[in-house]
Amino acid sequence: MNIFRFLGDLSHLLAIILLLVKMWKSRSCAGISGKSQILFAIVFTTRYLDLYTHFISVYNTVMKVVYIVCSYATVWMIYSKFKATYDGNHDTFRVEFLIIPTALLAFLVNHVFAPLEILWTFSIYLESVAILPQLFMVSKTGEAESITSHYLFALGLYRALYIFNWIWRYYYDSFFDLIVIGAGIVQTILYCDFFYLYITKVLKGKKLSLPA
DSSP: OOHHHHHHHHHHHHHHHHHHHHHHHHTOOTTOOHHHHHHHHHHHHHHGGGGGTOOOOHHHHHHHHHHHHHHHHHHHIIIIITGGGOOTTTOOOOTHHHHHHHHHHHHHSOSSOSHHHHHHHHHHHHHHHTTHHHHHHHHHHSOBOHHHHHHHHHHHHHHHHHHHHHHHHHHHHOOOOHHHHHHHHHHHHHTHHHHHHHHHTGGGTOOBOOOO
16 A cells, blocks of 8 residues: 555545534534435445455455444434434535436446446446535535535545555556546546635635635
C-alpha cells in the first residue's frame, strides 16, 4: 500500500467519523442528506460482498466492515434516532436518476459478466455520483454548517488522493483500471466548485454556500 492510498483511506474514515460525531453531539441531522447516506450504504454493501469469499488483509477487512457499519449507523441516525431533525423538505434529489443509470451501465460495462463483478462495478459507478443529493441539498438551503463542510471536504480529499494513488500504481505496479479511474475522476470533478468555496470561505471563518 502506498502513502496516497493510506492517506485517502484516512480521509475517508475521517469524513465518516466527523459526520457521526456531528450528529451524535448535536442530537441532530439537520443539513445532512439522508438520500446521499442511503446511496453510500448501497455502495458499501454491493462493493464488499466479497467479505464472504475473498480475504486480502486484516486492514482491508477491518476497513470494509467499518465502512458498512458506519454507513448503516448514519442512515439509522437520520431516519430513526434523530428523525425529528431531518430536513426532508430540502432533501428532494431524485435518486432513481442515479441508481437506474449506474445499474444499467454496470450491467453493460464491466470486467467480467458475473453477479458479484456487476455489483462491484455498480458500486464504483454509484459512488461517483452518490454525493449529488448532499450537494443539491446544500445548494437548495443556501449554506452548510462548518462541520458539514469539513465532512464534504474530507470526502473530496479522499477521492483526490486516490487519483495520486492510481498514478503511483500505474508507474510502480502497472495498474490501470479504466472503470475505477474514470468514475473516480468524475467524482473528483463534482467536488471542484466545493473545494474552491471551502478554501476561500470556510477556511477564512465564513459560512459555505453553493449557488442555487
